[in-house]
Amino acid sequence: xxxxxxAGNWKMNMNLEEGLNFAKSVDRYFRxxxxxxxxxxxxTPFIHLAGVSEILKNSKVTLGAQNCASEPSGAFTGxxxxxxxxxxxxxxxxxxxxERRSYYHEDDRLLNKKTLLAINAGLKAIFCCGExxxxxxxxxxxxxxxxxxxxxxFTLPAESMKMIVIAYEPVWAIGTGLTATPEQAQEMHxxxxxxxxxxxxxxxxxxxxxxxGGSCKPSNAAELFSKPDVDGGLIGGASLKKEDFAAIAEAx
Ligand code: PEP
Numbered sequence: 001x002x003x004x005x006x007a008g009n010w011k012m013n014m015n016l017e018e019g020l021n022f023a024k025s026v027d028r029y030f031r032x033x034x035x036x037x038x039x040x041x042x043x044t045p046f047i048h049l050a051g052v053s054e055i056l057k058n059s060k061v062t063l064g065a066q067n068c069a070s071e072p073s074g075a076f077t078g079x080x081x082x083x084x085x086x087x088x089x090x091x092x093x094x095x096x097x098x099e100r101r102s103y104y105h106e107d108d109r110l111l112n113k114k115t116l117l118a119i120n121a122g123l124k125a126i127f128c129c130g131e132x133x134x135x136x137x138x139x140x141x142x143x144x145x146x147x148x149x150x151x152x153x154f155t156l157p158a159e160s161m162k163m164i165v166i167a168y169e170p171v172w173a174i175g176t177g178l179t180a181t182p183e184q185a186q187e188m189h190x191x192x193x194x195x196x197x198x199x200x201x202x203x204x205x206x207x208x209x210x211x212x213g214g215s216c217k218p219s220n221a222a223e224l225f226s227k228p229d230v231d232g233g234l235i236g237g238a239s240l241k242k243e244d245f246a247a248i249a250e251a252x
Contacts, residue, residue, distance in 0.1 A: 003039060006039075007064065007094075009066060010048075011045075011236060013045075018047040022098045022240075022242075027059045027060075029246055030059070031060065031094065033246075036250070038249055042062075044095050053088050056089075064091065067080075067168075069081045069114070081121070082114070091126070093118045094128060097169070098128065098171045102171075108147070112153070126211070127165070130148075130168055137246070138142050145191070146195060166192055166210045168192060175215070179214055185227060185230055186228070186229055189230050210229060210230065210231050212233050213234030217237075218251070221233060
């Protein structure tokens with residue numbers, strides 16, 4: 001059975017103290033619960049990584065970052081490399097979130113570099129893809145996601161694919177309150193799994209965790225996660241409220 005994941009993306013929220021307190025309360029919540037069917041990941045801003053890593057020692061909750069540099073080290077002021085992230089104890093990094101693609105103009109070639117660096121540093125990459133509203137309205141959503149995967153991800157050798165989680169995040173659903181219907185999500189996830197199968201074979205495709213992201217909340221999570229190719233969620237806004245995040249994790 002493939003791994004189910006619920007990953008919270010805190011985005012640029014919470015100062016250091018708030019973030020550490022929040023991580024403590026999430027850790028406490030999951031400690032007291034019977035083992036969740038999903039791996040629960042907190043993807044925090046860089047400033048929280050080392051402190052949250054301490055809090056999550058021996059925890060059921062794991063840690064990730066939201067981005068990494070496109071170079072391994074050196075004179076890149078303000079950047080944080082994949083190996084620096086790994087040295088905090090984080091195990092995951094989100095690559096290619098639509099906010100990075102649009103506000104920071106990160107293209108498929110750059111994201112491919114980041115993904116390779118992340119894997120070489122021993123991090124698992126949560127590779128995001130998804131179409132904007134106009135692309136869906138024009139019926140181009142499948143072709144757009146195919147291009148993002150082919151150029152950003154499918155240059156990887158087969159043995160690296162076990163370090164990859166794919167997150168389908170329709171851009172029109174992120175932070176908007178609009179959610180893909182379970183049928184729209186399933187159509188895309190099934191399509192993505194087919195692309196992975198074509199490129200890397202059946203075993204890799206069947207083992208690939210594919211997350212849905214975009215206004216996922218307690219009221220819609222169970223229906224989305226009930227679809228056969230939806231293996232969990234990447235959660236933005238709702239990951240900032242412990243009760244909502246926990247309810248989403250329990251919907252698996
Ligand atoms: C995200 O930022 O990855 C996301 C899915 O955001 P939200 O859940 O707020 O739509």
